[in-house]
Amino acid sequence: MSESDRLIRVLFASLFPSGLMPANELLDAVEPGDLLGRLREGRLPPQLQAVANNRLAGRDPFGLGKAVLDATHALGARVIIPGDDEWHERLGDLAASAESSGDEGVPFCLWARGPAHLRDTLERSVAIVGSRAASQYGIGIARRFALGLAERGWGVVSGGADGIDAAAHRGALLGEDGAATIAVLATGIDLYYPLRNSRLFDEIAERGLLVTELPPGSVPQKYRFLVRNRLIAAATLGTVVVEAALRSGARNTARRAVELDRPLMIVPSSIDSRYSTGVHQLAREPGGARIVTRPEEIIEDVGRLGDDLAEPLRAADGARDRLSPIAARVLDAVPRRAGALPDQIAAQSGLDARDVMRSLPELLMAGLVDEAGGRWRMRADLAATGRARGAAASCARPVRRGAVARGGPVIGAARRSERRRVRRTRNGPRRLARAATFSVSLRQSDVWFVQLFDIDVLERHDPDVLHEACRPVHVPDPRVAHLDLEEHLTVGVPHVHFHVIGEIEPPLGLHHVRELANDVAVLPVELKLHLGLVLLEILSAHIAASTPSLSLMTDSPGAAARRDTPAFLTFA
Numbered sequence: 001m002s003e004s005d006r007l008i009r010v011l012f013a014s015l016f017p018s019g020l021m022p023a024n025e026l027l028d029a030v031e032p033g034d035l036l037g038r039l040r041e042g043r044l045p046p047q048l049q050a051v052a053n054n055r056l057a058g059r060d061p062f063g064l065g066k067a068v069l070d071a072t073h074a075l076g077a078r079v080i081i082p083g084d085d086e087w088h089e090r091l092g093d094l095a096a097s098a099e100s101s102g103d104e105g106v107p108f109c110l111w112a113r114g115p116a117h118l119r120d121t122l123e124r125s126v127a128i129v130g131s132r133a134a135s136q137y138g139i140g141i142a143r144r145f146a147l148g149l150a151e152r153g154w155g156v157v158s159g160g161a162d163g164i165d166a167a168a169h170r171g172a173l174l175g176e177d178g179a180a181t182i183a184v185l186a187t188g189i190d191l192y193y194p195l196r197n198s199r200l201f202d203e204i205a206e207r208g209l210l211v212t213e214l215p216p217g218s219v220p221q222k223y224r225f226l227v228r229n230r231l232i233a234a235a236t237l238g239t240v241v242v243e244a245a246l247r248s249g250a251r252n253t254a255r256r257a258v259e260l261d262r263p264l265m266i267v268p269s270s271i272d273s274r275y276s277t278g279v280h281q282l283a284r285e286p287g288g289a290r291i292v293t294r295p296e297e298i299i300e301d302v303g304r305l306g307d308d309l310a311e312p313l314r315a316a317d318g319a320r321d322r323l324s325p326i327a328a329r330v331l332d333a334v335p336r337r338a339g340a341l342p343d344q345i346a347a348q349s350g351l352d353a354r355d356v357m358r359s360l361p362e363l364l365m366a367g368l369v370d371e372a373g374g375r376w377r378m379r380a381d382l383a384a385t386g387r388a389r390g391a392a393a394s395c396a397r398p399v400r401r402g403a404v405a406r407g408g409p410v411i412g413a414a415r416r417s418e419r420r421r422v423r424r425t426r427n428g429p430r431r432l433a434r435a436a437t438f439s440v441s442l443r444q445s446d447v448w449f450v451q452l453f454d455i456d457v458l459e460r461h462d463p464d465v466l467h468e469a470c471r472p473v474h475v476p477d478p479r480v481a482h483l484d485l486e487e488h489l490t491v492g493v494p495h496v497h498f499h500v501i502g503e504i505e506p507p508l509g510l511h512h513v514r515e516l517a518n519d520v521a522v523l524p525v526e527l528k529l530h531l532g533l534v535l536l537e538i539l540s541a542h543i544a545a546s547t548p549s550l551s552l553m554t555d556s557p558g559a560a561a562r563r564d565t566p567a568f569l570t571f572a
Contacts, residue, residue, distance in 0.1 A: 008032040009081045010072075011039075011065035014215045015055045016048065018227050019094065019104030023048055027108065033212040036061060071216045072158065075111040077189045082106070086118040094234050097259050098175040104227050107213035111189040114209035121182055121209060125155030126298055127232045127257070129250040130164025130242040135275045135312055138164055138243035143171035148295030150175030155235050157182045159228060160204070164242045164250070166197055172205060181208040184235070188218035229253040238263035238293060238302035244278035252277050258287035263301045265292040319366045326351065330359040331368055331378070339375025 009027065016023045022045060026035065038044055039052060039061045056064065072079055080086045091106055091246055098105035112118055126149055128142055146156045146168040156172035158165040160183035172181035183204050187193050189212050193200045204210055213231065214224065227248060233239055233256035241264070246252040257264050266289045269276035282289045292298050323331065333349035334340065342360065346353040363369040370379050 004032040004036070005083070006081055006109070006113055007062070007065040007069065008035055010068050010079055010215065011036075011061055013108040013213065014064060014068050015052045016108075017104070017106055018213050019098065019225070019230075020048075021098050021105045023108070024095070024105050041499070068215050072111060072189070075113065075190050075216060077111050077216075078218035080110040080118060081108075083237060086112070086160060088119045088122045090122065090236075091231070091234055093260050094230060097230075097234075097256075103256075104230060107231065110211055110213055111215070112209055112211050113189050114205045115207070116180075116182065116209040118182070118211065120210060121149070121155040121180065122157070122235050123155075124153060124303075125182070125236045126302060127157045127236040127239040127253065128164065128242060129158055129229075129232065129239060129244075129253045131244050131248045131250060131275060131278075132161050132163040133164075133275070134163035134167070134243050135269075135273065137269060137273075138267070138275055139167040142167035142242045143174075144169030145242070145267075145292075145295050145298065146181070147174045149298065150180040152295065152299060154295075154299065155178075155180050155182060157184065157232055157234075158233060159184055159186070159195075159225070160197060160201060160210075161225075162194060162197070166200055168242075169200060169204060169208075173207060182235075183208070183210050184228055184232050185210060185212040186224040187220050188212060188214050188216040190216045191219065193220040205325045219407050225249055226252050230256045232263060233257040234260055236262070238265060238298070240265045240267065241275075241279055241282060241289075242267045243269065243275040244282075246281060248278050251282065254282055254287075264289045265298060265301055266290070267292060319368055320567060323362070323366070324359070325361050326355050327359040329420075330356050331363055334363070334369055334376055334378050336378045339372060339377040341375060345376060375422070443509055 012023055012027065026044070026048065030038070042049055044052060069079065094106045097103065128146055130138055130142060142164045149156055150172040156168055158168045160166065160169065169181050169183060181204060183201065189210060192198045201210060222398070226249060229252050233253050239253055239257040239262060240572050241250050241254050251451040254264055264282070264287055266279045266282050268291055269279065271280065290301055292301065320328065320331070329349050329351060330345060333345045343353055349356065360369065364371060368379060369376050
């Protein structure tokens, strides 16, 4: 496209509201040079001329357009217009949608900053959106989905807002291709909103792409976020709503996606979760929202028909699953401890003794039973696994309130009978805790509570740790968990509870610790003990220099050792 085309579109974007249909129709019907002349002479349609005169305020249109282009180049950004190599034709679908709905149409142009190629990234891309006030569950899902998509070569598009948007961008940046994320801004390319996400926006600009339809200097306004949402829905092949309240702007993006005939996908949650009421409502509305639970299902819904099918989920195929029905009944009748004779097993199972005699060798070959002196019993490790399942259930029990920490208010605590403690030595932890409860005390008054849960993967990081079979419910991608703890300690929902995993609102510092000291932080079950240790070490490193009275202590009657030296961690 010619530079005159670029200049007139930049000028229209500076003068008129985003995607104004009469202005778009004029751009399509009149040559750029003639259009600039009409604007100077006041010969535009009355509605447009009045808006233009008000915005120009006596300035020369050509000079204004040139100044905006110069400012764009000074920012290291570029302008993309229809017909450019980077422009994606999917954005043209907004024209038909605007005619039927009366909403904003195709953007006059786009400002972009970053190394990623807009069209190439959008070619195989998905929008991941959701509420700003998000739960730990939603943030974890958004990050995991985005990482999974990025690792499979898919672009992730979102709005850069707090909550789900930021989590999606961070997840995509964890992939090998860091250019696989695009943040569509509701401000000029030179302004960040929210400002606390500046570090994230800088990283996207370095490795991905920042995009906006607003000229430099445009400040955030409420209506601009809703207008921006149409670009997110139109530019991508489909939209995933992770969490959304009934009045969330993510529902607006979902509506736009349905209007544009794009696949709409949702992530289910508890019916009692206030974070997902809007998501569940989307499932009841016309539009065919589909539930997705993993990145492969997203790709299946938006990918090429027959080429991007997700592998069906199957239960783990264990030795028990391969047993015949009779052998399974025999195994259930085999005692766990004291051995039993075949006729005793037959009596217990209600089967014929001959069936039992035929099945016992099968169970022995499968490694499910042991035989000694003609007596049969279940293998010891198999019996222990059964007990471990009960232990895992106890690990996942919710925190009870009522325990009082020294120097602090009443906080939540796990029952002492459900806890095992870890002692730190020079060689590291000697035993793995089933559930360990810790407190961070600031000036011996306010208490910040963290509950940690164990996991069998700890043994892969410290060979000295004795493994205890407490099977985890879920093991997240370690890169996601590591990023959560080390770089993104943030406030979740103010005045309600403090999320260890969440947004950067803002990076942790001394004054934030003071604000958060009374809040409750529960480390999710799926985040494991070794990550919990990292968390406490990071807390110490962040605030040791400026908080000499900070101490880290355990919330247990045996926590006699308490020191006022910074960065001290004791496991009682």
